[in-house]
Amino acid sequence: MNFSRRSVLQGLGAAAWAIPSPLAWPKPSAGERIMVIDCHGHYTTAPRELETFRQDQIAGLKDPSRAPPSASLHISDEEIRESLQLQLKFQRERGTDLTIFSPRAAGMGHHIGDAAVSLAWSQVCNDLIHRCCTLYPVNFVGVCQLPQSPGVPPAKCVAELERCVKSLGFVGCNLNPDPSGGHWIDPPLTDRWWYPLYEKLCELDVPAMIHVSASDNPNFHATGAHYLNADTTAFMQFLTSDLFKEFPNLRFVIPHGGGAVPYHWGRYRGLAQDMKRPPLAELLLHNVFFDTCVYHLPGIELLLKVVPADNILFASEMVGAVRGIDPETGHYFDDTKRYIDAVAWLGEEDKRKIFSENARKVYGLDRRAAPAGPR
Amino acid sequence: MNFSRRSVLQGLGAAAWAIPSPLAWPKPSAGERIMVIDCHGHYTTAPRELETFRQDQIAGLKDPSRAPPSASLHISDEEIRESLQLQLKFQRERGTDLTIFSPRAAGMGHHIGDAAVSLAWSQVCNDLIHRCCTLYPVNFVGVCQLPQSPGVPPAKCVAELERCVKSLGFVGCNLNPDPSGGHWIDPPLTDRWWYPLYEKLCELDVPAMIHVSASDNPNFHATGAHYLNADTTAFMQFLTSDLFKEFPNLRFVIPHGGGAVPYHWGRYRGLAQDMKRPPLAELLLHNVFFDTCVYHLPGIELLLKVVPADNILFASEMVGAVRGIDPETGHYFDDTKRYIDAVAWLGEEDKRKIFSENARKVYGLDRRAAPAGPR
16 A cells, blocks of 8 residues: 555644644555655745735834734735745655745844844744644644744743644744854853753753754855854764753754764764763764755765764755756755665665654654644 | 885975975876875974963963063974974875975964964964974975954965965965954955955965864864864855955865865755856866865765865875774774775876875975075
């Protein structure tokens, strides 16, 4: 029996929306087509009203008369459906069954305004993601943006995280390791500063993807430098700390294939050894996972070679950082499933882990009850 | 005929020290052993007096009575010889003929003190490198540290660069893209801020290796994050600018295998295309080169696969960032020549380029007159 689109739809549709169930996303049995979960999708195609709202909000920082109340944003279901057609088309064409879906990363803009602005904006964005997931419960499951703000304790994000997970049925959050937007003025992720948030993540049993937002520093191009630097930076912070002794169940996904990390896997193994740290597998591979947003075959091959299959989650970041077609292959740069499929030596079991089983585990898809309904 | 150590020694010894010659480093002819030039070595084994001097200099920032005059540093030739034995041993054991040698990168500390402190410290460090190269002209050729200081125009570094190249026979410099030590407060490398330095680099016809120093930001581990982030950041700055139209002969070496860049080569090709920039080869591969400081075979394989052989310069960064032996191979992590030798599909011509011909070209070794003698 094939793991048909219809059976996925029925299983997911029922569980992810209406019926509380510990088996929200049914596991395919042996021999069935491997389910494909993309753990890294952003709502980059949101209706333009959202951006207009944000621009008004930013204008309101200087001229409070222009600041829009959150209730002033009106986007119809039809507009949301329309805005998701490109995402759905790519899902169909590329064979993705489910996208773990979050607000546009560059749009989070935690460095803009204060914590109140960040909270209002985050709630608007998260509510919109919830509506996407409600309209297409088979295709999308939500991950939230946190109302971070530079210099403001992450403890202030706990309520919004809890709201998104408990009331909206979200399965994780994006955590910005540098809410200043490229000035890196807050403490490292291993500082107690972040612990209240980690405690809540553990209590809710959901992971965080480490993801910066736009760069406010002219040195850093966002998608070409700041994103990858943050990935690399976070990994090295984890390597030098005992964070996971304190939080053995805390789970982080490092996106963009882990930044520079897998390419420099030998360097990291060597640095850990020089510092008398445990081997990487013991030190952090129970807690740190990498996605597959690497946009060429040699990069994906390297990732699959050096990082254990248990620690790799399929992702494409579509529709995202790179939107064009690679003239060398004739396919979209970010059609990452093609690269993985092209690695002949990758075994079926490892493929299954990478394409869906790891995402199920890390995001707890199998043990999540469905959300209670619209707020 | 083999390209014997003796012939290298005679050729280099004569030319690099006493006799001005446009053929300072003789090219081996076809069939000879490939000469191996390591373009990235730091004087990490300097006598402890140097560090004591630096600590006194730093103490002098608060208590000027402790500030040491540069002339107070006394290191004998014998101490220098002794301090270089480990470097020479590794050269012999690993088959390196010549190391392009510069002051310890983490020690540059451009963020400490002001421009005057940075200048005094840079001169001391550069003079010491010159003495190394004088004592072992066959083994080492110098690259200088620049007296950069955060917020101070790079034009202020021109005199020391000129002194090092013209009087000390150095073949390049290390250029810190973030003299603030991880706060990234100066303009990007593509800003006119840097142009006077680039004009001098072009006039002297020497390259710069992009290399940050220690991190003053608790978010960034130096060798595990800051170094690699800077490499990635610089590349993306170049990708988004027309710097090399302004300076067609400007040459940069991006160390540590290019940070995250080759692993994300598809991403960079795609970003350039999305931004309507020319293909990378046309945009920057006449001007930007990567070294091979990648400490495991899969990483080196990736680098050799995606970056043209014309743009790769052999390097190990020894004795440097990672000092231990890889338990998986039984060899030093930073014995990078082994990885390259292990890539069976790498042709002889490409090997020759990577091991020495590219370094000869980029650092202008063949067209350099030897230095005029000790100052």
